[in-house]
Each structure stands twice: as C-alpha cells, then as structure tokens.
Amino acid sequence: MDYNFTEIEKKWQQYWHDNKIYKVDIDHNKPKFYVLDMFPYPSGAGLHVGHPLGYIASDIYARYKRLKGFNVLHPMGYDAYGLPAEQYAIQTGTHPAVTTEKNINRYREQMDKIGFCYDWEREVRTCEPGYYKWTQWTFLQLFNSFYCNGCQKAQPISKLIARFEEKGTEGLNVAESKPLSFTAAEWKAMSEKEQQEVLMNYRLAYQAEAMVNWCPGLGTVLANDEVADGLSVRGGFPVERKSMKQWQLRITAYADRLLQGLETVDWSESVKDLQRNWIGKSMGASVIFKVEGKDIDLEVFTTRADTLFGTTFMVLAPEHELVSEITTPEQRAEVEEYITRTKNRSERERMAEVRKVSGAFTGAYGINPITGAKLPIWIADYVLMGYGTGAIMAVPAHDSRDFAFARHFNLPIIQVVKKPGTEPTDPATWEESFDAKDGELVNSGFLNGLTVKKAIERMIEELEKLGVGTGKTNYRLRDAIFSRQRYWGEPFPIYYKDGMPYAMDESKLPLELPAISEYKPTETGEPPLARAKNWVTEEGYPIETNTMPGFAGSSGYYFRYEDPHNDKEYFSREANDYWQNVDLYIGGAEHATGHLIYSRFWCKFLYDIGLSCKDEPFQRMINQGMIQGRSSFAYRANMEKLCEYGVWRLIKDNKLGVKFEKDFKDGRRRFDFFCPEKGILIEINRMGNLEKVAEPWQDYAAEKGYKLLLVPIIDVVNDYKNGTDFVEQRIKDLIAGREVPAFVEGEAYDGTPIFISKNLEGREQFSDPIHVDINMVRNDILDVEAFRLWRDDLKDAQFIFEKDKDGNDIFVCGNEIEKMSKSKYNVQNPDDLVEKYGADTLRLYEMFLGPLEQSKPWDTQGIEGTFRFVRKFWRLFHNENNEFCVSDEPATAPELKSLHKLIKKEEDGIESISFNTVVSAFMICVNELADLKCNKREILEPLAIMISPYAPHIAEELWHLLGHETSVVNAVFPVYDESKTVENSFNYPISFNGKMRFNMELPVTMNADEVQAAVLAAPEAAKWIEGKQVRKVIYVPKKIVNIVVG
C-alpha cells in the first residue's frame, strides 16, 4: 500500500502524546482563544459517527487558530453523573462509578483514534470530588445569596439580614417567592427557625413546596426541560404533577438578564428564539377584581387590559386557593366534583384533552373595577395555576379559548375591538373569536376609537389612578427544581437542625458521595442516600439525602478547565482574566432550554459575586446537526396482516397453499395460491385488467388440469366487504362442487417467513419492513446469505428475487433516513472507519458531508471519494515508486495561483464554519496541482500546514518528510497574497438580454467602450445582433458583459 495510514496515525499520535504537543499554559505574549465542545455523557454504547462531528469541527478550528498564532485552550471532559449508570446499578448492583469509569475509558480510546488536539491534562469529570467540590461550593454561594432587583445583582444574604434588622421589609425590592411584610422589630422578635424560614423566601438556592414533575418510574422529580409530552426524556416514563418540597434555584430572578444577554452573544437565531420563548416574557397588567359581597381581592394578569370592557366572566384554575372560599353552598358539590375529576387526570390525559371545554360555576361574582359589571366566576382547567396568578378575566369576543368556553356554557359575548372602518357585528353570529391586534376599540367608554396599543396604555394609566391595577411583566420561566431523589449525583452540603436546612461550612467540602448497599429508594420512599451509614455531621445533624440534578455539574464546567487542578479555588483570578469565557462553543441545539440556560445563569451568578470576569459563558456558539443513519429494510410478507383481508383468512381456514411465483411471462410478480389437496389454482392480481394477465395462467391451469380461480385483489382491497363476499362465494363453490385430484406442486405455506423485494407489487399492504444491518447491503441489494447467517431464526426464509440486467437473482431492499440507533442497525462506528480508511479520511469526510449545522444522512459510500483525495494528496509528495520526492525549483504562476486561491478559501471557510466548502477547495487545488504535476516545496510545504487542521496525521508525516524537526502543529499558517491570484485577462460570459451565449477572453485593463467594441465585433455576436438593435451594453468588470438587444 502506498499510503500507510495505520502506521502513520499510530506513530504521530504517540509523538504528540510523548512530547505533550497539546499542552497549553497561560502565555501573555499570545492572544488567547477558547474552543469548547459540549462534554459528553459517557454512555455504554460508545461513539457513533454522529458524535465526533462537532469534535472534529472544533478540533479543526482550534488547530487553525493555533496556526494563526493564538494560544488555544481546547479541553475535554465528561458529564459523568447520569441516570443510565444508576439504572444499571439498580439492576445489577454494580456501582455507577465503575460503569462510568469503564465507559469513559472506551470514549477516550475512541477519541484518541481520531487524533484530537485536546489538552488532556485539563480533563474534568463531574463525578470526581475534586470537581464537584466546586459544584457544591457554588450551591452554597447561591444558598447564601439573594437577588437585588434594584441593582440587578446577586448579593450576600448577610446584607439582607442587616437590612431586616434596620427597617424590616419596608421598600424592599428583591427577588422573592412571595411578598412578605414585617418591621425590624418583628424580625428581631422572630425565633431562629422563623428567621430561617423567612430567609428561604429570598435565597437564590432555596427549599420550597412546589408543583413538580414527579416521575414514579424513575422515583425522582424532573425539571421542565427533562420532560416532553408528559414523559421523562430519559427512559420515557409517565410524569405526574405533584406538590413536593424541593430545592430550587431562583433562576427567575435572572429572567430579564438572561433575555438581554442574548443580544450580546453570537448564537443562531433559532436557539436564541427557543430561549426567548422559554423565558416567555410578556408585558401586561395586573388587575384586582373584588368578589361580590366578600372582602376578597381577585388578582388577574392580562396582556390585553384594553379589553376590560369586554370581559363577561372570570375563570380560576381549579387549584386556585380562593376557590373554596368563594364557592356558594349551592354550587359546592358541582365545584368539588370538578376539582376531583381534574386532579385525578394524569398530565398526559390533560394534554390529550386540551380542546375539550369543561368547567364549573362557583356561584360567586366578581366586580369589574372599571364598569362595575357583575361577572360570574367559573373554574376550568384551561386556566393554569402555574402561570400568572392562576385567574383570568375572560374576554370571549377576542380570545379563542374564552370564546369556546362562553359558547359552551352560554355566557355573554361583547365585542370591544373592531377592524378600523368597519361596523361591529353581532358576536352571536360569529364562528370564532375576533383577534385584531391592529383594530380600534368600541363599546369601551373612554377607550372608544383608540388603537389597541394606545388603549392598553390608557387603561393601565386608569387602573393605576384608581388603585385597582398596575402594569406588570410576567415570565413563563419557572425556578429550576434542583433536587433529585437519586444516588448518582452531587450530595447537597446541607444538614438539618430543628427541621430547617443549614449550610455546611466550606471547609467541609467536598462532601463526598457515600457508599451505599443498594441503589433504589428505601422501602419508605426515601432517596437512596438515606441508606448511607453515618450520613450525619460531626455534631450529629442529619445530612440532606437528595442529590443534585444532572445540570448541576455541567453548568460551570467550562470554568474549571481554565484552572483544573486548583484545590484552593474554583478557578484563579489569573486564569480567568486570561482565558475569560468560551470564544467558540460547539454542540447540539437540543440543550437550548436546559444546559444552555442553566450555564448562563450559573455564569451570571459567578459574575455577580466577582468570580467570573464575563457574564456570558459562550460568546459564539455553533450547533452541529445530527448525522442520520440510512436504514435498510427487507420486507417480510405479513401473513397476519394479509389475513385481515378476507381472502387470506379464507385461504388459511381452508388450508390452501401459497406460492409466490417470481418469474412470469409479462415480467410482473405476484402472489399466487394453490390448494394442494383440491387442485385449485388461485390467482390474486392487483392489476385490474384480469382478462389480459390471466391468460397465461389459464393455459397453465388447462395444461395441468387444475381449476382456476381468478381474484382481482384490487376488489378485495378497495371494496373490502363485497370483495370478500365475492371471493368467499367463489372458493366455496369450487371446493364444495367438485372432486379434484391432489396437487402438491409449489410450496405450501408452512409458516416460513417470506421476504418480498422492495419493488414487488403489493408491498405496502402486505409486508412488514424489518431493519437490516447496513453492512449486509450495498446499493440497496441485500446479501441474502449474510442475512441468513445474521438472523438465525430466518435461515429458512424464502426470498422473492428480482432479476438484474445480467439475469442474476437480486433482492432489493428499501431504505429510509432515520436517527442513528443500535436498534435500527444503521449505526456507523467510527472505529471501523478509522481502521478501514484512517482518521484523516474520516475527519475530512465528516466535514465534507455538508454544512455543519444541518442534519444530514450518513452515506457510507461517499467516504471512498475522500479517501481517493487523501491518497492523491499523498502522491503529490511522492513519485510512482512511492518515494518521497519534492523539488526545490521555484513554483510557476499557475501553481502559486492555485495555492493562494486555497489559502483564501480556507481562511474564509473556517471563519464562517463552512468546512465542507474548504474540503472541496482542497480537492480542487490538489486536482489542479496533480494536473500541473507540481511537486515544488514552495507549494507543498504550505499545503501540508494548511491541511493539518483537517488531516493532522498525514500533515505531520509529510511535514517531517519535508525535513522539519518540530511538529506541524506549531507551524505558521501561510499568508494570502492576492497578487498571486490576479490575472491580466478575464474570460467574460457574454449575454444577450440576460442569457449567456458565449465566453470571450478580454484583458482586464480594457475600459467599457473598448469592451463594447470588442464584444460587438466578435464573430459569435453577429448571430444574436442580426436584425436587432443594440440598445444598451452593461459591462461589469471581471463579472459579465450583457448586451440588450431588441
């Protein structure tokens, strides 16, 4: 073999390792650059080709930046706490640390083979005490902080205590769970426990009763982003809403800063939008309604204060605390029945029934603070307790849900907004609610004639004047539930005294995860940590048994890479001043509402307390797309399914045989059936034209002396009932009516699986696609022998083959693009590809596949093209005998032009994360140089440097062959020289009326007049000008010449 990648790659990986080529330290003589990958959770399955995609991209970027003179921090680590290892522990008793360690080693082995330039001395693992010490430490800082709304900053809780001692809650403007009010004297009079309870209302990490997503299948609570469609993201277990006491992070305090910060980072618009949506800021008003005959204030939130004149009823969430208080005795039974009914529904049921209107009347009435109108108060589960105040003023005319509700329960509807220039119509005739945001107000007293926008402002003004409402901003974002009832996570440095949680002293950190005997929850439902022996402080106080969630460790890992071995601090001032925040972050967009929000929160908090010099963690982010697998299918005739069509049932019941006839005169294939005992030949044919296609069969049957029954299956399928009756009648007639000789030709259906080729008729109706290992398929043709060996249970399967053009039997598979997954047998293992083609080819190919941010299918065959390119590249440096052969002659102009075009293309491509076009530029350049038979050092040396980010091993090998003693990693990227690429003539496309007709080589020095004269004088032009007048000539230098004729 000419290019021995196995040897080369092994050699240089060893060299890089031995010489610590990728170790980085602070170097104030160089600008820093921080390139980060989202660190992986080491799962048992190992890496597939999709995983390294982002790692390869970041690796290229890091290597490129290094060649450009930057001091590049490019670390890697493991998000090592996680559910799979714990679930495995519950089943097998293996400590999750053991599983995790094993998986990490496998990941590392796979990553090493690809030749990444990570500084492994900076590796972090979230499950190691040296790391999670700082996760716990940050938690303590959060616990000991509150958020000051005035200065928009976290502050030490001691400041708050001092304030309470001085003036209580007077004029307090801080983030809080609920508003409290007390004087300094009252504060001082409180017991310690009472004071602690009060402080919980303000801490950034606090414990409180909350509606949580409880997942009985996992035995733990989950954060909102860990739940999708009412099921847990991990494991897919049902989730229910439940009120529990949990640790939470007051991330809502940062809602506005999280929103504003998005303006300062270079992220894709879609991820920013996802976050904006998740935070869900909406500006509106809070309005107080009195309850008739009672001294009760009912607060609602609305974004449409302008429609207050159109509100005709009110709705509370069934869990609303005032429901029982306001319900009248007559309505109590109905209301309670409704509450029980809604409470017993699971989250999934509730979501499934979203469009069903339901509710109950409380018997109470609210008073419209503006009009004084009496509004019936209802409860209904379309109003959610978790948003706003859990109560709404319903404006049925202009809200579709209120409209549906009003229609269903016959409540009045008043129109208050109309399209400008139209007259209001009677809402009773409406089909749906009328939601015109650019309309004007009617039936609304002092708001009449105003636009919606103006009316909202005017109404809020009025409400504030009357003291019955105020402008208010609401967020969809909830505080993050921070405790999990699991074992494999960071323990909380919290102990309980008198039932109240207290922070452990920082000197006690890390609080190490204790060994336990079993990993499931205790019999009494306590978290697994309750099994730990001596899980108490030195003073004997019990320690918290919850553990932190997965996102705890991943929220601040990027800081730790900056100073990973520091055991005095999270990270030093010096390290953070130099490395600052991540310049380029590469990873999946699926973390948009989880990790990427929590990390930003974490970073902003560390910024507030003076640790981080930046308040956004990731300056620029690229989300790589998923690499999908191409699954192959073989189609198995599905007898069960076929039996659903009456014919098959009859055939089965009558013990008729079945034969799949594969080679027929007209070239078509179809199912045919024989009755072995009775000698009946049945043809079932989809093609409609029964007469024509049945002819050969009639001959055949006559020749053999069988009775022939023709059944157009199209009848059976399209007209199920009649078709079945028809067939039934015919079969009965035939069977009952005659004495027929036994017939055994053909294969009777005996349960042997039968496979139908992709193109065979009837596939959709009568077959089950089964996934086939992609390694057994090439160009959609299944290797049937390999298939039989693969699935032992199918070794006797019968296949219906097709003929290829040479007359060979082939079995054609179907295919579909799906997510890569073991169960779909479409996984491409990078190890296999590295072994077959080398890491350099794999790296280049993954980049060549398409734009990094798009999802795209993996095409196994395509890698060959990239492999050819790499070998062609190698041959530039070698002669026919594979001897290294580079000449020191000066390069020619075309050679230099080719090189400098590539320099430009690579610089632009890498900066704009357009790696696929850079690879194609490499191919073009190498094709050109090969055509020029170029082996000049002046060209090849820069080329070796330039390819090193993509294909570091081959680059390093060639670099050393070129006589260098040091690594190509430390070389300098060649400088683009535009003068090398300029030409003194340009091959102009000449168009007439915008249509390109011919090309013409013209000197670039020509002016417009000269160009016009030259073009019009050209012999090819005559044909297009003939008989027409030249009206105008457009000349764009070095672009185009367009002649307008007519």
Place this chain on the structure above:
RNA sequence: GCGGGUGUGGCGGAAUUGGUAGACGCGCUAGACUUAGGAUCUAGUUUCUCACGAAGUAAGGGUUCGAGUCCCUUCAUCCGCACCA
C-alpha cells in the same frame, strides 16, 4: 394556533450575497488496463430535442439589463413551544 428553519440533478450539496446555476464528491454510463475487480485511470452525466435550440433552482406573480439570491402570494416539509391569559 404561535415562533423558527428548509425547499436547487438519481443523492450529499456549491454558487465570491444581484452577474456563466449545478462547483466538489457519491452514484450511474462508456472506454482503457487487467486472470479478476466493490482496484486504478480516461471521458461523459439537469431535463427535453437527431440536431439548431429550448426549458430549468417547490408553485404563481413582481422589481431589474440581469433573480436560486430582493419583494408579494401560495404550497410542501422539518424543528421548537403550546389552553401562557
């Protein structure tokens, strides 16, 4: 329903941001060298047409000397979020 993305050959995808549509690669076709080829090399490959030529970037309309690119309308598709008041 709301928000965002995407639509270009048989396939993955290019197109310097308004200037030769289909680069580069896969696949396919033909040929060469071969005992052989899932190796290598050469040529071809958007569609229609024998050809001259014409059409062509989801569909329709517009702006322009010139539109894949800008504007309007529609459709398809993917991804988020979703009784959020």
